[in-house]
Every structure is written in C-alpha cells, then in structure tokens.
Amino acid sequence: MSTDHQKYSTENQSTAIRAYAAQRGLTIVRTYADEGKSGLRIEGRDALRRLIDDVEGGSADFDVILVYDVSRWGRFQDADESAYYEYRCRRAGIEVEYCAEQFANDGSPTATIVKGVKRAMAGEYSRELSAKVFAGQGRLIEHGFRQGGAAGFGxxxxxxxxxxxxxxxxxxxxxxxxxxxxxxxxxxxxxxxxxxxxxxxxxxxxxxxxxxxxxxxxxxxxxxxxxxxxxxxxxxxxxxxxxxxxxxxxxxxxxxxxxxxxxxxxxxxxxxxxxxxxxxxxxxxxxxxxxxxDRSRRLTDEEMLRGLRTLYEIHGRLSGLIIDEMEDLPSSSTYGHRFGGLLRAYRLVGYSPRRDYRYIDINRSLRRLHPEILAEIITGLKTSGAVVQRNEDTDLLTVNGEVSLAVVIARCKETPAGALRWMLRFDNGNDPDILVAIRMDARNERPIDYYLFPRIDQTAERIRLAEENGLSLDAYRVETLDLLYELAAPVRIRAVA
Known part of the structure; x- marks a missing residue:
C-alpha cells in the first residue's frame, strides 16, 4: 500500500485474506507486506523481493500465495511486469490465488484476459491519479502555496x-x-x-x-x-x-x-x-x-568548450557542481542549453562520465549496424534471383519492381524486473509493403530473430515485443530470412503452370 487512507491498507487486505483462507481451510503461515510503499516500481518493495527470493530459493514453507487482488503486485506502467512476478511464483510450483477478484486464477482464457485488463487498469489508475495530483498541485501553486522543498536562506x-x-x-x-x-x-x-x-x-x-x-x-x-x-x-x-x-x-x-x-x-x-x-x-x-x-552570451561556442576542457584537465572529471563553482565559466545549465545537453558538451571536450550511458553507445552501434544488415538482405535477395533497387534517401528496398521492403532494428531493453523488451516502430512514412523487423539479443550485438509484417497488419504506430508474444504477433516471427528470400525469388509462369 502507498497510504493509510484507502481500502488497500494492509489491515483491510489482511482481514479479507484471512476470511478467504478460513473459508477454504487454508492456514496462513507467513505474511509479506510493503507498507507505505509505492507500487509503481520494484525498488523499495523489500517484502515483494523477499517473497520472490524465498519462492525461487526453495525456502518457501507454503504451497499457495494469497493476494488481495491483481493490482497488489504493483501498478506498473508496463502491465507485463506484474504478470512477470506471478509467473516466477507459478514457475517455482507455488500457486497464486486472488481473494477479492470474481474469477478463479486457473489459467483459463477468461482468467488470462481479465488479469491482463486489470493489470492495464492498475497502471492507468496511476496515470490518471498522477494527472489529477499534478493539476491540484498546479492550482495550489497559483494560489501562492508552497509545494515541498526547503525554504532557503532568508x-x-x-x-x-x-x-x-x-x-x-x-x-x-x-x-x-x-x-x-x-x-x-x-x-x-x-x-x-x-x-x-x-x-x-x-x-x-x-x-x-x-x-x-x-x-x-x-x-x-x-x-x-x-x-x-x-x-x-x-x-x-x-x-x-x-x-x-x-x-x-x-x-x-x-x-x-x-x-x-x-x-x-x-x-x-x-x-x-x-x-x-x-x-x-x-x-x-x-x-x-x-x-x-549576458555573462554567458558573450562567449562563443569554442570559448566555452576551451574553458570546459581546461576545467576537465584540472579536476580530471566534470559535473554540474564543478562547473557552477567556476567563476569565469557559464553555469552548467547554460552549457546544457548551448550544446544540447551536458553530456554532449562533455563529449566535445573528450570526457566520458562514469555514469552508465551505454544506451547512447548502443544506439550509435545499431546505426552503424543497419547498413551492414541492409547489405546482407540485399545480397540474400539477389542470390535468390530477385532484382533489388535501394532508395539512397530512405533505404527503402524495391524487389522485382513490385514489392517494397523497409528494414528496422529493434533494440533490446531490460526492465527493472529483468525481463527483455523490444520497442518496434512501424515505418509508416515510407508505407512499405513488408516491414522486416530485426530483434537484437540482450547485448544488442547480433540479431536473434526476425518479424515480417505485411502492410495490412501495420495498423499501430508502434508495438512492444516481449520474449514471448502469443500467436497474434509470433505468427509473423521467423528464425532466419530464408522465407523472405524464397518469396522474393522470381518464378516463370510456365513453371507455375
């Protein structure tokens, strides 16, 4: 629970769970409760982490986990995250039952659909509540009331x-x-x-x-x-x-x-x-x-970078605080506005901060990889006998003068729960007949599989892929592009007859 002023207080949940257990002859041997904790992230949910560790570590002295309702796993913005924690418990042989839900958690299609809807609703509740709280805080600010933070000197x-x-x-x-x-x-x-x-x-x-x-x-x-x-x-x-x-x-x-x-x-x-x-x-x-x-406007870009480079040589590192402490340099915010972010300013003077910015290098690596993969696909198509033309501006491929192909690379991202996700954006601007989506491995070093989406099924602007996506998406999945090359191979009319 996140507050005391709601039906989800741990006391109310405990009462409902004990009544559920008594009706079914179950004995409660242990309780895991995260009191006063937000359900938006796994961070800070020590009891939930301990539950998962006990279940997967083999130290669980129980056979069933009783949960008040689906939303108690968390109001995660990724609905799959709460499903992931339930899945880990069930995979370890521990059943999960919901005490305040109107369905049996028996793995049936109905239960699966209802749980998916309720998980999405739990995340949407947090989004709506956030918008309402933000609007309320904004009105209080306009009326002159302080919304947190120290008063300051004086x-x-x-x-x-x-x-x-x-x-x-x-x-x-x-x-x-x-x-x-x-x-x-x-x-x-x-x-x-x-x-x-x-x-x-x-x-x-x-x-x-x-x-x-x-x-x-x-x-x-x-x-x-x-x-x-x-x-x-x-x-x-x-x-x-x-x-x-x-x-x-x-x-x-x-x-x-x-x-x-x-x-x-x-x-x-x-x-x-x-x-x-x-x-x-x-x-x-x-x-x-x-x-x-005016103090910062008088300096040119080169003068600002020269001062930042000197500061880096003196301290051996850079930070917003170090920059703000220098009398003869603009503030860190000025560097950010002038160069499109502090990180870019750091890079221009040759400094790489210790903080993990691997995603930037990954994106840069994938941009370099895209032409190589595109060249491999062109080679594979031509080897099958197809005639391929490439638009140098859009990288759109036209095969046999009839079918257009767009190639996109989906970067792998790891959720806080350890699950892998891929965000796929459809290239609707080029309107390809077939979109070839390449799903990268966990290290974003090589492709693990491919998705071939025909234009008729490119209805959404983007989709989110999980490790397993069900028939509705995995029907388009292939291990290699051999199927694409076979489809692109020209066939004589006589041979067809």
Whole structure:
C-alpha cells in the first residue's frame, strides 16, 4: 500500500485474506507486506523481493500465495511486469490465488484476459491519479502555496489553516499535520533578510562575483540555511531563485510516475508572481538575471568548450557542481542549453562520465549496424534471383519492381524486473509493403530473430515485443530470412503452370 487512507491498507487486505483462507481451510503461515510503499516500481518493495527470493530459493514453507487482488503486485506502467512476478511464483510450483477478484486464477482464457485488463487498469489508475495530483498541485501553486522543498536562506515556511490564518513556522524537516493546512513562504530573521539583500547589491551594484561574495560571507562567520560554508554555487542559487522576489515557481523538474527525472522548458513552468512577500526588490533581481545571462552570451561556442576542457584537465572529471563553482565559466545549465545537453558538451571536450550511458553507445552501434544488415538482405535477395533497387534517401528496398521492403532494428531493453523488451516502430512514412523487423539479443550485438509484417497488419504506430508474444504477433516471427528470400525469388509462369 502507498497510504493509510484507502481500502488497500494492509489491515483491510489482511482481514479479507484471512476470511478467504478460513473459508477454504487454508492456514496462513507467513505474511509479506510493503507498507507505505509505492507500487509503481520494484525498488523499495523489500517484502515483494523477499517473497520472490524465498519462492525461487526453495525456502518457501507454503504451497499457495494469497493476494488481495491483481493490482497488489504493483501498478506498473508496463502491465507485463506484474504478470512477470506471478509467473516466477507459478514457475517455482507455488500457486497464486486472488481473494477479492470474481474469477478463479486457473489459467483459463477468461482468467488470462481479465488479469491482463486489470493489470492495464492498475497502471492507468496511476496515470490518471498522477494527472489529477499534478493539476491540484498546479492550482495550489497559483494560489501562492508552497509545494515541498526547503525554504532557503532568508526565508521560512509558515503553516496556515484553510482560512489563511498563520499557525506557526515549520522547522527544517517538519511537516504540516493537517491536510487542510497549507504552507507559504515568509521572510526569515532580519539578519538573514539583510544578508540576502547585501548579496544582490554586492553582485549588481558593486560588481562582485559569486566566489568573492561567498568568501566574504564565510569570513563573517555566516553559514547557509543548512549550516554549511558558502560556495560559489550556493551564492549563485540565491541570485537566480525567483522566490526572493515573491514569485512561486514550480514544475521546473518533473519526476512523474517514478520515471526518469527531466528538466522542463521554461514555458512548462507553473508560476504565480507576487504570491508572497519578497525580500529583494524586483528591479534588483531582474538586473542580476540580466548580468548572469549576458555573462554567458558573450562567449562563443569554442570559448566555452576551451574553458570546459581546461576545467576537465584540472579536476580530471566534470559535473554540474564543478562547473557552477567556476567563476569565469557559464553555469552548467547554460552549457546544457548551448550544446544540447551536458553530456554532449562533455563529449566535445573528450570526457566520458562514469555514469552508465551505454544506451547512447548502443544506439550509435545499431546505426552503424543497419547498413551492414541492409547489405546482407540485399545480397540474400539477389542470390535468390530477385532484382533489388535501394532508395539512397530512405533505404527503402524495391524487389522485382513490385514489392517494397523497409528494414528496422529493434533494440533490446531490460526492465527493472529483468525481463527483455523490444520497442518496434512501424515505418509508416515510407508505407512499405513488408516491414522486416530485426530483434537484437540482450547485448544488442547480433540479431536473434526476425518479424515480417505485411502492410495490412501495420495498423499501430508502434508495438512492444516481449520474449514471448502469443500467436497474434509470433505468427509473423521467423528464425532466419530464408522465407523472405524464397518469396522474393522470381518464378516463370510456365513453371507455375
């Protein structure tokens, strides 16, 4: 369960499961419960992981697993993931029964169809809930309420009730206790407020850079809101944050449905100007932003890369924090905007970060592999006697002047559960008569099989392939392209007769 305020609380589930067991003469010997955990990902689901380990490790002292309903495996965005965990239990010889469902989990076609629908519905529920929560949070931002995050130096979080009456300052790590309460930002202690104003004046009016401001603050014994010494980066964050002029800004970064964290474009931000009392004058703040923007605009691409290359030689590595700490370089966000992402800027100066970016190399390798596979297919067609023409712009093949072929490579991806998946996009723009889809192995080094889709069945823009897909998809699967070559071989009319 993810919250206490729902029918899926572990207590309610336990009651229903015990009643189900009593009616059928089953004895419950062990309980696995993930309390207060999101079902969107397997990460954090320690009890579910322990269940799978016990089942597959042979230490299970039970014959049946009782689950409240299909959605309790998880509200995964990939419906096959919850099916995968059930499959692993059944493969180990442990039956799975659902206590609150209206069907028997007996492997019948009806049960299979219903479970598939319910798994998809569980994922859709999370998507709809995410959209509703996002809209609600956006409305609260527009009304001037804070949606998480530390207040920052010079500001404090104030708890207010539903009537807007102040209820007290929240300390670091404290949260409001009532759902109807809200949080707003208010000016902090006078000495902190004056320090923030001095930082802006020193930067705008006196021309002091961020590093010099940080050194001055540290020399005065002033610490950040987290009790740490000031750095060039922490001063920079104060100078660019619109909350100091009273603007409430949200959705600069998204992390929806526990997926990849993305930095949104400014036009996607939700902003309420003058939502609360600012501690810095608007013109002073705007002038600080202009200075920061002009500082990066003066540099050419080559000058920016030269500075980044020098920084790499000094530190032996690069990161956003290291870049932001350099006084004479633009910020890391400026590098990202100028060069289409920090990773590309790193590559231009010869730096490869330790983080796993193998998917980029895989995509690059597959792009190199595509012409080779295309040449092999052309050779195979010609060997069978077919006449093949290739469109140099689209790589579309025309066989015997009658049939067009498009060749696509499906990269293999591993889900968090360890299952393999392939995303296949139909090349509808070229409208081929036959789409030859090549499914790569787990290392994306060589083809493992092929799918031949005729135009009449290319109805969707994309499909997701699993290791086993059922007759509806695997009917198009072949181990080799020999069938394609045989079909392409020209046959004399006399021989047919």
């Amino acid at each position: 500001l404090r979080r104030m708890r207010v009730n539903q009537h807007g009456e102040r209820q007290g300052i929240l300390g670091i790590g404290e949260q409001k206790s009532l759902q109807t309460d809200r949080v707003v930002l208010v000016p902090g202690p006078p000495e902190e407020v004056e320090t923030v104003r001095w930082m802006y004046r020193a930067f705008v009016q006196e021309g002091k850079p961020e590093r010099e401001i940080a050194e001055t603050l540290n020399g005065r014994g002033i610490m950040t809101d987290l009790g740490r010494p000031w750095t060039r980066g922490t001063v920079h964050q104060v100078l660019i944050n619109p909350k100091y002029v009273g603007h409430n800004v949200w959705n600069r970064v998204s992390f929806k449905l526990k997926r990849k964290r993305v930095r949104n474009r400014p036009d996607m931000w939700i902003k309420a100007e003058g939502a609360f009392a600012g501690i810095v004058a608007g013109p002073l703040f705007e002038e600080a932003q202009r200075i920061i923007a």
